[in-house]
């Protein structure tokens with residue numbers, strides 16, 4: 159008896175053994191294949207129900223097995239699970255490729271799609287139909303045979319180039335080390351960082367200290383080391399990865415990637431790669447992204463220039479530096495920050511006992527959305543540390559199950575995330591409720607001390623819980639459109655907006671009390687947190703804009719004329735430059751986000767998401783942060799709607815208008831002081 163192949167409601171963790179996974183995957187893939195074949199080969203005329211809806215509900219068992227398995231691989235893994243992951247991943251991508259390439263299936267979907275205007279579909283049904291159709295057409299299903307063949311060649315070539323790009327960046331990172339034998343050269347570094355550098359040297363049988371291009375080594379050195387010459391050396395080494403005209407050089411790879419992406423987009427009928435990508439984003443078009451970045455640039459630049467002048471002046475006074483270079487920025491910023499704010503995590507932590515913060519986020523959700531949380535002990539779990547809850551609405555209807563897994567342990571990866579074990583959907587008239595999970599890595603309590611969170615961890619908890627609410631409150635028919643299945647420049651709205659409550663007196667009073675004295679956190683402390691959070695926000699914004707502009711310069715226009723990578727980059731960075739240009743470095747040749755990861759034509763979305771959450775929260779601030787009318791509008795138009803409609807439509811229905819950047823500028827302290 160394989161517990162994963164027996165129908166289950168909550169994941170049967172205690173019954174699952176590692177040896178159950180592989181056979182469960184094989185069987186579930188086989189079953190899903192049969193379901194898909196039955197849809198594709200049906201003798202009945204294609205309809206929305208028997209084709210599009212059926213396709214979305216196919217393979218449910220496979221989804222459940224996959225979610226249990228991959229969630230465990232993140233939160234409670236072991237070498238055996240990791241080995242199984244390597245074995246099943248190719249099977250799963252083969253299965254999903256077979257669906258996209260299934261011509262009979264596409265024919266049926268296309269027949270329904272071509273009739274879409276006569277079918278009187280609901281908005282959600284139209285969205286599902288569009289999404290399914292595009293999952294084929296964006297992979298070339300409409301192309302004639304020769305072009306289809308070319309598309310496959312491009313895809314194969316692109317995945318090789320992206321891999322090569324990444325391998326080069328990694329090799330460049332590993333190749334470099336700065337070996338220091340004179341302790342004075344580490345002047346300024348905190349003891350812990352020095353120790354880590356000594357450890358690293360020791361692990362490689364060297365004396366003294368080693369600094370590398372890995373973030374945990376590189377960042378502290380740039381921030382604290384007072385030796386300017388060494389900072390320059392390290393900064394140039396970091397900034398010139400893939401830019402040495404040797405066998406690890408990435409310049410040709412980038413030009414090839416950009417051109418192949420452009421050709422691929424053209425084949426599919428899009429003007430550029432950015433047009434192709436943005437079709438499935440809230441921003442929709444490259445023009446809109448450009449307009450967005452431009453508007454932000456205009457507003458942020460004066461503040462950034464002010465901050466830069468202040469920093470340069472500070473460096474001049476402190477060390478007689480007359481021209482601030484890229485390798486000076488982090489160092490003097492850290493010094494200036496220390497001078498302006500004397501803020502220390504240890505002062506804040508006693509106000510944020512984990513249990514209080516959890517109770518706090520539940521209280522906030524109760525006040526906003528009428529949710530009630532009940533810890534329960536009858537649900538199977540994968541580790542004793544995991545807590546389980548049933549969440550009800552005002553009328554005691556079950557809304558969701560919630561797993562909370564908050565402490566680190568071996569076998570759990572770092573970071574914090576939201577995930578689900580079961581999607582919400584409606585089938586046969588039954589609204590099936592979801593199983594949502596939050597996983598974090600907060601310090602475990604000891605016998606004498608409870609788990610006390612840093613402020614950053616508090617906002618992380620609220621953030622992940624916001625993603626959680628998006629899953630819990632889902633109320634859609636189709637699982638493929640439910641919860642967080644939205645365009646990815648929209649998915650951070652529910653999470654980021656929740657962080658805002660962590661800065662509000664009215665919310666903090668609900669939970670931020672000293673774990674020993676019961677005293678509520680003093681507002682001066684909260685104000686300090688706010689002020690230090692927006693320190694040098696203008697410069698930080700400009701930096702994000704510059705990356706967005708660089709991304710768009712590679713993907714938003716025909717790249718066939720580009721022959722010089724550095725020239726292209728200098729041109730893209732020109733509007734955002736603060737520091738003097740450094741000819742030895744090039745960012746593009748190690749910009750993994752856009753040339754290896756999934757962020758091509760998407761880098762703007764970091765700032766986009768901030769604009770959304772600031773604008774949305776400004777509405778709460780206007781009417782009161784626990785205002786029922788606004789909260790209900792947010793729930794009804796955003797949290798419950800998943801991807802059933804275009805996000806801009808959902809947002810406008812909540813807010814009454816498109817998002818404006820003013821709220822973000824105000825929150826970030828970037829609005830120029832008015833002189834009247």
Ligand SMILES: [Zn+2]
Pocket residue numbers: 621625650653
């Ligand atoms: Zn997030």
